Amino acid sequence: MNIALLGYGRMGKSxxxxxxxxxxxxxxxxxxxxxxxxxxxxxxxxDFSVPSAAVRNITKALDANIPVISGTTGWLEDYESIxxxxxxxxxxxxxxxxxxxxxxxxxxxNKVLSELMGGLNDYSVSMEEIHHTQKLDAPSxxxxxxxxxxxxxxxxxxxxxxxxxxxxxxxxxxxxxxVPGTHEISYDSKIDSINIKHTAHNRxxxxxxxxxxxxxxxxxxxxxxxxDVLNIG
Numbered sequence: 001m002n003i004a005l006l007g008y009g010r011m012g013k014s015x016x017x018x019x020x021x022x023x024x025x026x027x028x029x030x031x032x033x034x035x036x037x038x039x040x041x042x043x044x045x046x047d048f049s050v051p052s053a054a055v056r057n058i059t060k061a062l063d064a065n066i067p068v069i070s071g072t073t074g075w076l077e078d079y080e081s082i083x084x085x086x087x088x089x090x091x092x093x094x095x096x097x098x099x100x101x102x103x104x105x106x107x108x109x110n111k112v113l114s115e116l117m118g119g120l121n122d123y124s125v126s127m128e129e130i131h132h133t134q135k136l137d138a139p140s141x142x143x144x145x146x147x148x149x150x151x152x153x154x155x156x157x158x159x160x161x162x163x164x165x166x167x168x169x170x171x172x173x174x175x176x177x178x179v180p181g182t183h184e185i186s187y188d189s190k191i192d193s194i195n196i197k198h199t200a201h202n203r204x205x206x207x208x209x210x211x212x213x214x215x216x217x218x219x220x221x222x223x224x225x226x227x228d229v230l231n232i233g
Contacts, residue, residue: 001218004028004042004066006057007049010134011071014207015046022211030057039064044214051075051137058082058093067092067217071099071210073141083223094217094224097141099209103183104226106198110146110185113196114153123187123194125150126164128172130182138173142183147171150185180206 001024005012008031016026027041030049037060039045045061047054051074061068062085070093079095086093098104117123129143139147139161147159147169157167164170184197200206209226216229226232 001025001215002027002041002043003214004030004039004045004061006030006045006047006061006068007053007072009048011048011203011207011210012046014203015048015210018204018207019211019214022215024211037061037064039066042066044068044218046070046210046214047072048210054078055082059085062086062089062091062093065089065091067094067214067220069094069096069099069210069213069217071096071206073097073144074137076141086223090221092217092221092224094213094226094229096209096213096226097145098181098206099213099226100181100200100205101209101212101230102205103142103181103198103200104209104230104232106183106196107145107149108232109196111149111153113185113187113194114150117187117194118153118155120187120189121155122189122191124189125154125156125185125187126170126172127159127186128174128182128184130174130176130179132179133175133177135175138175139171140173140181140183142181143171143173146183146185 008029045068047057047070054072054075159169180200182199187194
């Protein structure tokens with residue numbers, strides 16, 4: 001499979017290594033805004049760029065009828081317009097806030113736990129997420145996904161990173177050098193606490209999940225998520 005890398009930072013380089021190890025080829029690398037998009041020798045595109053470039057990158061791939069998956073966070077105010085554009089083009093698009101296979105299992109655990117805790121208002125919920133100092137957005141897209149799952153199943157209405165507030169999930173977003181990603185959710189009452197936690201030991205899990213998603217999506221049409229890739233639900 002011939003892969004276009006839209007964004008060639010730390011994640012792009014990790015994806016490149018794993019893709020080559022799995023006998024794929026990197027036939028296009030886009031790292032600067034002025035780079036030319038020549039998808040003529042590409043089967044699929046993987047976007048791990050920056051928020052300001054994500055919409056452009058995804059749109060260019062859809063225009064070229066190239067399936068595109070994106071793990072860039074911080075641009076989701078435009079997500080629905082990209083979905084509409086993909087459907088208009090009869091294209092192929094998959095977005096995930098986190099491509100780690102373990103994190104996507106963690107999403108399902110979080111969903112089930114929030115459903116179980118939904119009617120137990122004696123418990124307050126909070127979250128801590130830790131990432132490397134080069135991560136541009138806070139909270140992370142993964143933390144937002146986790147918070148939105150909890151909001152869907154509990155009395156909480158929103159999330160905040162400023163300070164704990166009633167009806168808002170407090171997300172303590174930390175940035176520490178060389179931390180790939182940690183997410184912990186806590187339900188606390190006067191009687192006890194319940195915690196679930198996912199800790200990434202390195203970036204390889206994110207890169208591997210992205211390559212697996214690219215392999216899965218190559219010949220499909222439509223808008224997908226990692227739940228489709230993993231056949232969850």
